[in-house]
Amino acid sequence: xNIALFSDSYIPTKSGVVTVIMQLRKVLSDMGxxxxxxxxxxxxxxxxxxxxxxxxxxxxTVPVGDSQYLGLPHKIRVLDFLKSHNVxxxxxxxxxxxxxxxxxxxxxxxxxxxxxxxxxxxDYYRHYLTLxxxxxxxxxxxxxxxxxxxxxxxxxVSQKAHDYFNRSFMLPKTPSAIIPNxxxxxxxxxxxxxxxxxxxxxxxxxxxxxxxxxLYVGRVVEEKRVEELCDLIINITKKNQHIKTVFxxxxxxxxxxxxxxxxxxxSENIIFTGFVDYENxxxxxALGDIFITASLSEMHSMxxxxxxxAGLPIVCRRDASFSDTVYDGKNGFQCDTDGAMEETLLxxxxxxxxxxxxxxFSRTVAKQFSFTTYGKRHVAFYNAVLDVFPDVVSSQSLEAxxxxxxx
Numbered sequence: 001x002n003i004a005l006f007s008d009s010y011i012p013t014k015s016g017v018v019t020v021i022m023q024l025r026k027v028l029s030d031m032g033x034x035x036x037x038x039x040x041x042x043x044x045x046x047x048x049x050x051x052x053x054x055x056x057x058x059x060x061t062v063p064v065g066d067s068q069y070l071g072l073p074h075k076i077r078v079l080d081f082l083k084s085h086n087v088x089x090x091x092x093x094x095x096x097x098x099x100x101x102x103x104x105x106x107x108x109x110x111x112x113x114x115x116x117x118x119x120x121x122x123d124y125y126r127h128y129l130t131l132x133x134x135x136x137x138x139x140x141x142x143x144x145x146x147x148x149x150x151x152x153x154x155x156x157v158s159q160k161a162h163d164y165f166n167r168s169f170m171l172p173k174t175p176s177a178i179i180p181n182x183x184x185x186x187x188x189x190x191x192x193x194x195x196x197x198x199x200x201x202x203x204x205x206x207x208x209x210x211x212x213x214x215l216y217v218g219r220v221v222e223e224k225r226v227e228e229l230c231d232l233i234i235n236i237t238k239k240n241q242h243i244k245t246v247f248x249x250x251x252x253x254x255x256x257x258x259x260x261x262x263x264x265x266x267s268e269n270i271i272f273t274g275f276v277d278y279e280n281x282x283x284x285x286a287l288g289d290i291f292i293t294a295s296l297s298e299m300h301s302m303x304x305x306x307x308x309x310a311g312l313p314i315v316c317r318r319d320a321s322f323s324d325t326v327y328d329g330k331n332g333f334q335c336d337t338d339g340a341m342e343e344t345l346l347x348x349x350x351x352x353x354x355x356x357x358x359x360x361f362s363r364t365v366a367k368q369f370s371f372t373t374y375g376k377r378h379v380a381f382y383n384a385v386l387d388v389f390p391d392v393v394s395s396q397s398l399e400a401x402x403x404x405x406x407x
Contacts, residue, residue: 001033001034001088001089001379001382001383002033002034002036002085002086002087002088002089003028003033003034003035003036003087003088003089003090003091003382004035004036004037004038004082004085004087004089004090004091004102005021005024005025005035005036005037005038005091005092005093006037006038006039006090006091006092006093006094006098006099006101006102007021007037007038007039007040007092007093007094007098008039008040008068008069008070008071008094008096008097008098008099009021009039009040009068009069009093009094010037010039010040010054010056012042013068013069014275014278015219016118016301016302016303017093017118017119019278019302020093020116020118020181020302021037021093023182023184023371023374024091024374024375024378025037026371027182027371027372027374027375027378028375028378028379030375031375031376031379033379034085035053036053036054036055036081036082036085036087037050037053037054037055038054038055038057038073038078038081038082038098038101038102039054039055039056039057039071039098040056040057040059040069040070040071040098041056041057041058041059041069041071042056042059042069043056043059044058044059044060045058046058046073046074046077048081052084055077055078055081057071057072057073057074057077057078057098057101058071058072058073058074059071059072060072070096070097071096071097071098071101072097073097073098073101075101075104075105075108078101078105079105079108079109082105082109083109087109087111088111088386089111089112089113089114089382089385089386090102090105090106090111090112090113090114091113091114091115091116091155091378091382092113092114092115092116092151093115093116093118094115095115095144095147095148096147099115099147100147102115103150103151106152110390111389112152112153112385112386112389112390113150113151113152114151114152114153114154114155114381114382114385115148115151115153115154115155116154116155116156116157116179117148117154117155117156117157117161117164117165117299118157118299119299138169141169141170144170145169145170145171148165148170148171148174149171149174151174152175152385152389152393153174153175153176153177153381153385153393153398154171154174154175154176154177155176155177155178155179155378155381156176156177156178156179157178157179157180157181157299157300158178158180158299158300158320158321158323158324159178159320159323159324160298160299160300160319160320160321160323161178161299161300161321162176162178163320175392175393175394175395175398176395176398177381177395177398177399177401177402178399178402179374179377179378179381179402180300180324180368180369180374181300181302181305181369181374182305182369182370182371182373182374183302183305183306183308183309183366183369183370183371184309184371185309185366185367185369185370187282187309188281188282188285188306188309188310189282189309189310189311189363190282190285190286190310190311192282193282193283193286197283198283198286198287201283201284201286201287202287205246205271205273205287206244206268206271207244207246207287210242211242211243211244212240212242212243212244212289212290212349212350212352213244213245213246213287213288213289213290214233214236214243214244214245214246214288214289214290214291214292214345214349215245215246215248215284215285215287215288215289215290215291215292215307215312216229216245216246216247216248216249216291216292216293217248217249217281217284217285217291217303217306217307218248218249218293218295218301218303219249219250219251220247220249220250220251220252220253220254220257220272221251221252221253222252222253223295223297224251224293224294224295224297225294225295225296225297225317226247226251226253226257226294227253227256227257227260228294228338229292229293229294230247230257230260230261230270231260231338232294232338232339232341232342232345233245233270233292234260234261234264234266234270235342236342236345236346236349237266237269237270238264238266239346240346240349240350241269242349243269243345243346243349244269244270244271245269245270245271245292246271246273246284246287246288247270247271247272247273248273248276248281248284249273249274249275249276250274250275254272254274257272258272281306282310285306285307285310285312286310288307288310288312289312289313289349289352289355290312290313290314290315290332290345290348290349290355291303291304291307291310291312291313291314291315291332292314292315292316292341292345293314293316293317294316294317294338294341295316295317295319296317296319298319298321298322299321300321301321301322301325304316304322304325304326305325305366305369307362308325308331308362308363308365308366308369309362309363309366310362311359311360311362311363312359312362313331313332313348313354313355313358313359313362314326314331314332314333314358314362315332315333315335315341315344315345315348316332316333316334316335316341317334317335317336317337317338317341318334318335318336319334322334324368325365327361327365330358330361331358331359331361331362331365332358332362333348373405373406376405377402377405380401380402380404380405381398381401381402383401384397384398384400384401385398
């Protein structure tokens with residue numbers, strides 16, 4: 001099958017969406033499919049890279065996050081690129097300019113254009129748009145609806161995403177199925193890491209053998225509720241000095257968090273590593289005893305999947321996006337309030353045996369999200385679309401095709 005992935009975020013930009021696209025491209029290619037990418041460029045000119053497999057369109061930087069670009073695609077160049085690869089289906093991972101180009105190209109070529117819904121914009125726009133707090137939520141909903149309404153079908157990465165896009169004010173008539181994100185289980189397993197490397201890293205961060213390490217990995221930004229997370233961690237640390245916390249990642253809220261920690265004289269207990277390259281992340285997961293997040297804006301968290309593969313128990317705020325990854329009393333806890341999360345962490349941190357049991361169950365859960373299953377589910381979805389296009393496909397047939405691929 002010849003597949004084109006469209007995205008307005010791609011390497012060298014670092015994000016969960018970029019990770020998903022890179023993983024999908026690799027697993028589909030490993031299965032023998034021909035996969036090309038249409039994406040943004042760091043430069044102003046359109047160019048073809050990676051042995052003719054990636055078309056980077058003319059782009060401009062946008063003041064949203066780090067290394068983000070707005071593509072300005074030239075229709076003829078995009079169409080020529082797709083025709084040269086005899087693309088049969090377009091899979092968009094964006095609703096912005098590159099996503100619009102995907103729809104235009106699909107119409108011109110008479111091929112289906114599907115999309116994966118990655119972002120809950122209702123939870124993000126206030127943090128990124130100028131005067132975002134003044135924009136009514138219903139306006140953002142309408143913008144998202146307009147951006148997505150021309151896609152032929154959706155892949156939702158979680159039940160949360162599925163339920164949102166099926167609400168009456170969104171796109172309940174657009175056919176869809178759920179395909180969760182995937183993880184390289186072996187990569188994040190502790191089995192291939194040497195104790196010497198892990199101990200060296202622990203020592204460099206001032207972690208002692210008797211310390212219980214809480215680990216956060218991800219962007220250090222407001223929409224992840226990192227300020228609330230840091231506040232509860234400060235309270236925990238004051239009650240138990242043997243609990244250490246490591247924040248791995250960078251972002252606009254990092255400076256505020258570090259200053260808050262300094263004011264409380266806890267800089268040796270709450271540690272900020274800054275940005276860590278993806279290649280080195282497994283070592284940092286190996287430091288942790290418990291993975292933590294207070295985010296309520298996830299669709300299907302990649303870092304939660306990485307923590308599962310690393311065999312970590314997880315303590316988080318209750319959210320539908322964690323419904324297939326965090327099971328109360330089995331591999332962690334979903335907490336209804338920040339206060340409950342604080343109490344849960346204080347209790348669990350003193351229970352090493354329970355942490356080990358939870359970690360083992362996390363490894364079991366991680367097996368549901370293997371690359372092999374992920375790739376097969378996408379191919380099943382694509383085939384179900386191609387079997388009926390240009391007629392309308394049903395959600396039932398898409399769900400049936402995907403569900404037949406067992407973990």
